Amino acid sequence: MNRIVKYIILDILKNKIVIIYTLLLSILSWSVFSLEDNSSKGMLTLLNVILLTVPLVSVIFSTIYLYNSSEFIELLLSQPIKRSKIWNSLFMGLVISLMLSFFIGVGIPILIYSPNDVGIMMLLVGIFISTIFVSIAFLSSILTRDKAKGIGISIILWLFFGLLFDGIVLFLLFQLSDYPIEKLMIGITALNPIDLARILILLHLDVSAMMGHTGAVFKEFFGTSLGIIIVFIILLLWIVIPYYASILKFKSKDL
DSSP, X not given: OHHHHXXXXXXXXXXXXXHHHHHHHHHHHHHHHHHOSSHHHHHHHHHHHHHHHHHHHHHHHHHHHHHHTHHHHHHHHTSSOOHHHHHHHHHHHHHHHHHHHHIIIIIHHHHHHOOSHHHHHHHHHHHHHHHXXXXXXHHHHHHOSOHHHHHHHHHHHHHIIIIIHXXXXXXXXXXXXXXXXXXXXXXXXXXXXXXXXXXXXXXXXTOGGGGHHHHHHHHHHHTSHHHHHHHHHHHHHHHHHHHHHHHHHHHHOOO
């Protein structure tokens, strides 16, 4: 398994898309911190970039890579190797490669300009978001043999979590503005890993006052040590559940 993971990591790190992705993240990160005199403002700007770019690249690149590796997967399946080991190796290879790209592109500037609890939280959030959308990509790619459909599913899921979900939440807030639904919003937020990550960082940047009464409720829950632990448990579930569903499908799928 370690040999397969090593081969996949080396193969991905030589990929031009991953190299460009790393360079773009690095350019954006260094530019943001260089232009902003306040590290908190730089972190806020960088947060918006991370929460759109990282999920998009993670889910689309992972989906395309899995489809392009179909012959390699079939070759491995012809060997006396368990299907779960093959799938785990692919997952670990993609996750480690994208984590490394994220750390080089974003992690190093953050550790230099903002070496505090907010910076560490940003790094953890970025790593979790990368892994979550790799997990979602594995589920998308195993659901259909058609490459175009698989990529389409991945893009739709990114659009939903990145853009459409917030629109739905705002619609509910306006429609139910006469009711005390602030605590309900905590449960709804758990349905979107990107929103969870955004709220976690915003609260640590002390801009929750801009979010009104809802922000106060979020701060009361997510601002505590228990709340942070619960958030990371939910983010971990966002990794485990799609990936577990994909591996069950892979084990039973006739390739």
